Amino acid sequence: MDTEATDHDPEHLDPVRRWWTPIAVVPLYLVAIAGATWPFVKTFTTRLPSTGDPLQHLWVMRWYKQCLIEGRSPLVCPDLQYPVGAPIGNFSPLHVQSLIYLVISTISDNDVLCFNLIWLFGFLLTGLGTFFLARFVLRDDAAATLAGLLAMLSGPVLIHSHAHLELIYVGGFPIFFLGWMRLIERPGWGRLIAAVAGFILLAMCAAYFMVFAIFPAALYLVWKVTRQPKRTRLGWLRVRGAWMTAFIAICLPVLMVLFAGQLWNVVNGQAGIRPKAEFERYGAPWWAYVVPMPGQVLQGFFPIDLHGATRTSGEGMAYLGIVSLALVARAWWGNVRFRDAGFWWWSAAILVVLSLGSHLQYGPHRIAMPAGWLRDWEWFVPFRLIRVPARFKLFVPVCTGILAGAAWMQLRARWSRPMTRGLALAIVLVVAVVDLAQVPYGAEALPALPQGYTWLREHHPDAAWIDIPHMNSGNAHSFNARLTYWQALHGGRTTAGYSGHQNRPHDDLMSWNSPFADTRMMEASFPGPSGTEHFDLIRNADFHDYAWLYLTHHDLRFVVLHRASEMPAEQISRMDAALDHARCYDDGALAIFDRELMPKPRAPIALGSEDWGGYYLLPKDGFVRLATASPAIEFVNPDPEEPLVFAFEARALGGPRTVTLKDGDRAVWTWTVAPGEFGLHVSPPFLLPESQGQFHLESDGALALSRVRKRFEGEREPVSMIVRGVCLRWANDAERGSQHVLAFGPKAETPHRNR
Numbered sequence: 001m002d003t004e005a006t007d008h009d010p011e012h013l014d015p016v017r018r019w020w021t022p023i024a025v026v027p028l029y030l031v032a033i034a035g036a037t038w039p040f041v042k043t044f045t046t047r048l049p050s051t052g053d054p055l056q057h058l059w060v061m062r063w064y065k066q067c068l069i070e071g072r073s074p075l076v077c078p079d080l081q082y083p084v085g086a087p088i089g090n091f092s093p094l095h096v097q098s099l100i101y102l103v104i105s106t107i108s109d110n111d112v113l114c115f116n117l118i119w120l121f122g123f124l125l126t127g128l129g130t131f132f133l134a135r136f137v138l139r140d141d142a143a144a145t146l147a148g149l150l151a152m153l154s155g156p157v158l159i160h161s162h163a164h165l166e167l168i169y170v171g172g173f174p175i176f177f178l179g180w181m182r183l184i185e186r187p188g189w190g191r192l193i194a195a196v197a198g199f200i201l202l203a204m205c206a207a208y209f210m211v212f213a214i215f216p217a218a219l220y221l222v223w224k225v226t227r228q229p230k231r232t233r234l235g236w237l238r239v240r241g242a243w244m245t246a247f248i249a250i251c252l253p254v255l256m257v258l259f260a261g262q263l264w265n266v267v268n269g270q271a272g273i274r275p276k277a278e279f280e281r282y283g284a285p286w287w288a289y290v291v292p293m294p295g296q297v298l299q300g301f302f303p304i305d306l307h308g309a310t311r312t313s314g315e316g317m318a319y320l321g322i323v324s325l326a327l328v329a330r331a332w333w334g335n336v337r338f339r340d341a342g343f344w345w346w347s348a349a350i351l352v353v354l355s356l357g358s359h360l361q362y363g364p365h366r367i368a369m370p371a372g373w374l375r376d377w378e379w380f381v382p383f384r385l386i387r388v389p390a391r392f393k394l395f396v397p398v399c400t401g402i403l404a405g406a407a408w409m410q411l412r413a414r415w416s417r418p419m420t421r422g423l424a425l426a427i428v429l430v431v432a433v434v435d436l437a438q439v440p441y442g443a444e445a446l447p448a449l450p451q452g453y454t455w456l457r458e459h460h461p462d463a464a465w466i467d468i469p470h471m472n473s474g475n476a477h478s479f480n481a482r483l484t485y486w487q488a489l490h491g492g493r494t495t496a497g498y499s500g501h502q503n504r505p506h507d508d509l510m511s512w513n514s515p516f517a518d519t520r521m522m523e524a525s526f527p528g529p530s531g532t533e534h535f536d537l538i539r540n541a542d543f544h545d546y547a548w549l550y551l552t553h554h555d556l557r558f559v560v561l562h563r564a565s566e567m568p569a570e571q572i573s574r575m576d577a578a579l580d581h582a583r584c585y586d587d588g589a590l591a592i593f594d595r596e597l598m599p600k601p602r603a604p605i606a607l608g609s610e611d612w613g614g615y616y617l618l619p620k621d622g623f624v625r626l627a628t629a630s631p632a633i634e635f636v637n638p639d640p641e642e643p644l645v646f647a648f649e650a651r652a653l654g655g656p657r658t659v660t661l662k663d664g665d666r667a668v669w670t671w672t673v674a675p676g677e678f679g680l681h682v683s684p685p686f687l688l689p690e691s692q693g694q695f696h697l698e699s700d701g702a703l704a705l706s707r708v709r710k711r712f713e714g715e716r717e718p719v720s721m722i723v724r725g726v727c728l729r730w731a732n733d734a735e736r737g738s739q740h741v742l743a744f745g746p747k748a749e750t751p752h753r754n755r
Contacts, residue, residue, distance in 0.1 A: 021135075025127075025145055029123070029128070029152060033153070035437060036438065037161070037437070039439075039441070045112060046112060048112055048115060048443065048444055049116075049163070049442065050478070051482060052481050053481060053500075054481075055478075056481045056484050056498050056499070056500070057092065057094060057165045058115060058485050059485050059487065060088070060094050061097065061098045061102075065098075068102070075087065075089070075264045076088065079487065081510075082494055083495075083510075084509060086473075087264060087265055087503065089262040090265065090500065091261075091500055092164075093166075093207055093258065094166055095205075096169060097166060100118050101114055101115075112446050118165065119168070122161075122165065123152055123153075123161070124152075124171075125169055125205075126152045126170040130398050131148030132175065133175070133398065133402070134402050137338065137339065138338055138405050140409055142409075142412070143408050144405060146401075146408055147402050148401065150320075150324045150401040150404055151398050153432065156393040156397060157394065158436060170397075172201050172202035172203075172206070172209055173394075174398050176195070176201065177217070177220075179195035179197070180198065180199075181220065183247070187239065187240065187243040195247060200251065203258060203259075207259065208386065209395075210382070211382045211385070216347045219343065221240065223343045223346070225237055279357070279386065279389060280358045282316070282387065283355070283356050283357015284315075284355045286356060287306065288318040289318045289320050289393075290319070291307070293307065295440075296435065297434060297437070315391070316390050318355065318390070322431070322432075322435045323435065327405075327408055330407040331403045332345075336407050336409075336410050341403075344402050347399050348400055353370060355392035357389045357390060358371050358372030358375060449486050451589075452590030452591075453560075455585050456492060456592065457491070463557040463558060464554075464556050464558075465557060465558035465560050466558075467494050467496040468559060470496075470517050471511075472507045473502050475498060475518075477498075477518075477566070479566055483496035494560075495510055495556065508614060509609065509610065513537070513607065513608055514535075516547075521572075522568070522571060524570075527543035531603070533546065536623075537625050538605075538606055538725075538726055538727070539726065541606075542603060543578065544598065545603055547559075548601055549601060549606075549607045553607060556595065557594065559593040560590060579593040581598070582594050584597065603730070604635065604729055605636050606726055606728040607635075608632075609632045610631070611632050611717075612627060612631045612632075613712070613716075613719050614626055616712060621724060625722070625723045625724075626721075626722060627650070627720050627723050628720065629699050630696045630699070631696065637691055638691065640688060641687070643686060643731040643735075644685065644688060644729070644730060645683055645730070646686075647681065647725075648725065649680050649723065650673050650722060650723040651676060652675045652721050653702075657672070657720050658672055658673075659671050659698065659720075659721070661697060663688060663690070663693060663695055668686055669683040669742075673721055684742060685741045685742065687742070689744070699720035
């Protein structure tokens with residue numbers, strides 16, 4: 001049962017103790033952080049927790065600073081993920097973290113030190129935020145100190161500290177919730193402003209947290225309603241409803257400014273809805289809260305590594321610690337009582353259930369879970385923005401920390417002597433740190449900017465290039481993050497760039513069809529003999545011809561090959577040899593190749609470019625592309641006197657489609673593409689005077705987005721066909737002899753239709 005009171009304000013506490021205790025807690029928490037992440041503190045100025053996401057975070061913070069200094073908009077960086085540009089809405093916003101960086105970077109230009117100080121502040125914010133909330137709820141400094149430490153070093157926070165800077169800023173949640181509880185209990189303008197400020201801080205810590213906080217905030221409102229006499233509930237709720245309206249009215253415009261980048265994405269067709277497949281993949285296992293993580297002391301005592309055996313990623317690791325688990329069990333079995341205890345139990349339970357993801361798997365059996373139901377509700381847009389439901393685990397240690405603190409208060413009552421109580425608390429704190437510590441804590445040096453970039457910027461300051469191996473914008477590989485950070489240093493235009501949310505327009509245009517894609521470079525036979533290669537949709541292509549067209553069309557002057565890219569050395573060497581004729585710089589670590597030194601195509605070649613839909617792997621069809629009503633295909637025709645043949649393999653969506661191949665205003669040929677099975681559609685031979693140009697595959701209709709959203713989630717435009725291959729080639733002897741060769745001059749001709 002819960003004990004009740006009219007308000008939570010701990011104004012009765014000794015004023016000296018009220019201010020002195022948090023100050024005294026800070027060094028305690030600093031020592032605990034150093035111990036739990038040893039020996040990271042010894043390399044605090046030279047090494048990062050990792051060189052994956054932290055490098056991307058540094059790019060974001062440097063980009064904000066650059067825009068502030070230059071007085072420019074931060075919404076899109078045109079030089080990253082060139083030529084489309086990198087919308088800031090695809091990255092973690094890092095509002096609080098960037099504000100701290102602005103201050104620290106004016107004192108030190110050491111990015112490692114700046115990052116690690118922000119990292120340290122995130123831990124402290126989580127510990128102190130939980131401390132203040134626990135003291136507000138339990139009215140006990142020792143219990144609050146324990147609760148703060150258990151939350152600060154909990155598995156969910158510690159595992160994310162290696163990569164996700166914003167996700168260790170969990171302290172925004174207890175700070176907001178403290179203001180929220182005060183507002184719900186006794187509304188007033190001062191409390192409203194405090195709750196608004198807390199929520200804005202929460203949103204600035206991590207965008208994810210806004211969605212997560214909805215559930216405990218709504219639960220607390222319902223909880224307090226049920227504690228009121230039945231006859232007064234409606235009036236009580238009506239008063240709070242007015243204050244909630246004011247809360248939303250004040251928060252909304254501020255949030256619109258803070259998340260202008262995400263709004264820009266929505267306006268420009270990048271709504272940011274995460275694919276459901278990713279949501280279903282990233283749930284926390286039900287046992288994750290009680291099983292130690294790799295690198296922790298007790299993990300070595302388990303007969304098997306459950307995380308490794310089940311291939312559980314760091315996203316699913318959520319160990320709360322033996323101290324927290326023991327005290328929570330004590331709170332349950334000992335029926336520990338404190339104000340609103342039931343709410344904290346329910347809140348912890350709901351957050352745990354949501355963190356389990358869309359389903360629980362037991363052998364062949366799959367049990368649907370509430371997170372999956374919420375994900376399927378079209379109207380609940382904020383929830384559809386979540387990629388990793390397991391991250392609900394980050395709020396669980398705050399709730400269980402309060403429950404553990406309450407259990408400690410009950411347990412401590414057995415000892416009357418202050419010294420005994422203090423010694424017991426010290427032992428518990430030490431055990432918690434030793435149990436939760438990940439020692440040795442990983443650390444990696446900041447990669448130095450290669451000298452080749454200096455050569456590029458000095459000799460060709462306006463040129464754009466492609467960094468290879470070429471990875472898509474959603475690839476979290478450390479090499480991709482490294483290229484992102486380096487762009488902040490060299491300031492050049494590169495196709496590279498790792499953003500937390502995939503830049504779909506960029507990848508649809510540049511990544512899937514890249515002749516230098518990392519997935520292709522991993523193939524032992526790549527690049528293959530002339531006329532045998534395939535790139536995205538393009539079939540029977542020559543690597544050199546295709547690479548020239550790709551680079552030329554996208555205005556990429558240079559290819560920058562990184563030998564230190566974690567790819568097999570033999571594949572790097574094969575690409576090095578394939579481009580040797582265009583080499584213009586080589587320092588051993590970096591080789592740069594100039595498009596101007598590459599020969600022009602010697603055979604007809606095509607390239608899918610603008611206005612194509614997404615790239616998908618379908619179970620029966622393999623890799624395919626969605627075609628909009630008029631997708632573009634670039635072409636090179638090295639010999640205008642030789643007849644060409646255009647062919648594509650496709651099936652229609654939403655009924656039969658009349659599809660016309662157009663060269664500008666001229667119709668080359670027209671086909672009827674049927675739904676169902678894929679069909680091969682081949683033109684008769686035709687002559688074109690142009691040596692380089694653009695085709696369009698124009699359809700007489702397209703399927704509305706609402707009809708294909710569930711199957712092809714994230715599509716922006718209506719689609720007409722699913723295309724499996726495209727080929728532009730010279731006509732063979734049989735085709736020349738058996739069919740009339742179509743000749744096209746400068747004026748439009750009447751299209752022909754196959755029967």
